[in-house]
Amino acid sequence: MTETQTPRRPMIEAVGLSKFYGPFAAARDVTFSVGEGELVAFLGPNGAGKSTTMKMLTGYIAASEGTARIAGHNMMEDRIEGSRHLGYLPENGPLYPEMTPLTMLEFFADARGMSKAMKKDRIEKVVDICDLSSVLYKAVSKLSKGFKQRVGMSQALLHEPDVLILDEPTAGLDPNQIRGVRATMKRLSETKTILLSTHILQEVEAMADRVVMINEGRVVYDGDVTKLREIGSGDLDNAFHTLTTSS
Numbered sequence: 001m002t003e004t005q006t007p008r009r010p011m012i013e014a015v016g017l018s019k020f021y022g023p024f025a026a027a028r029d030v031t032f033s034v035g036e037g038e039l040v041a042f043l044g045p046n047g048a049g050k051s052t053t054m055k056m057l058t059g060y061i062a063a064s065e066g067t068a069r070i071a072g073h074n075m076m077e078d079r080i081e082g083s084r085h086l087g088y089l090p091e092n093g094p095l096y097p098e099m100t101p102l103t104m105l106e107f108f109a110d111a112r113g114m115s116k117a118m119k120k121d122r123i124e125k126v127v128d129i130c131d132l133s134s135v136l137y138k139a140v141s142k143l144s145k146g147f148k149q150r151v152g153m154s155q156a157l158l159h160e161p162d163v164l165i166l167d168e169p170t171a172g173l174d175p176n177q178i179r180g181v182r183a184t185m186k187r188l189s190e191t192k193t194i195l196l197s198t199h200i201l202q203e204v205e206a207m208a209d210r211v212v213m214i215n216e217g218r219v220v221y222d223g224d225v226t227k228l229r230e231i232g233s234g235d236l237d238n239a240f241h242t243l244t245t246s247s
């Protein structure tokens with residue numbers, strides 16, 4: 001950042017977050033922040049602690065140590081206010097298999113206390129953004145993985161949050177579905193702050209302003225994609241390998 005640029009307002013903050021399961025640390029002293037309007041990729045091998053960190057950031061699980069803040073709100077002390085700003089797509093989607101996408105969105109809109117008019121308007125908008133009109137009346141259990149992912153995304157966007165935490169939004173999708181989800185995320189990144197976990201390095205190249213990498217529960221890299229590539233002598237796969245196998 002040059003001296004003339006104003007620092008971005010931090011919208012997602014992990015401050016010394018740790019999560020212990022007995023003696024095992026799933027996350028240890030994780031500290032990073034995502035500024036307003038940034039799209040940050042959260043990278044790491046299987047079991048590195050990405051989902052655990054995201055769950056602490058969203059207030060879904062309590063941290064053993066440290067603080068999580070969304071739009072300045074401590075997610076343990078002020079979760080309701082923080083959650084107003086936050087859309088969260090968990091790893092396996094918050095899906096109710098016997099509901100249809102429409103009944104599920106209505107259910108979430110009611111749970112958020114939306115007025116009738118607001119509910120209609122917001123459901124129409126997220127159905128459009130996530131391209132769900134063809135499956136609105138089908139049971140979620142009968143939908144393809146790609147559509148299930150989009151239903152999860154529509155739920156995350158329903159209350160028009162300005163911060164999105166998306167846990168592997170493209171995992172298990174075919175290349176066409178990945179294209180669709182990436183295009184949606186790219187559009188959303190024009191107006192929102194996004195933290196997105198992924199294993200796919202092309203996704204990082206295509207979309208992210210910055211990368212936070214985690215390995216064995218600890219942050220091992222926080223910086224831009226260009227510097228990350230330099231660590232791998234010009235290759236992101238190499239950089240990933242170097243940073244996640246040397247500890």
Ligand SMILES: Nc1ncnc2c1ncn2[C@@H]1O[C@H](COP(=O)(O)OP(=O)(O)OP(=O)(O)O)[C@@H](O)[C@H]1O
Nearest residue numbers: 021025026044045046047048049050051052053091
């Ligand atoms: N409830 C739990 N009890 C015990 N260990 C857990 C629990 N939840 C997660 N872990 C462990 O914590 C570590 C981090 O898991 P986490 O799901 O955060 O990793 P991840 O980086 O999201 O992995 P993946 O890319 O495979 O989704 C793993 O070793 C996991 O087995």
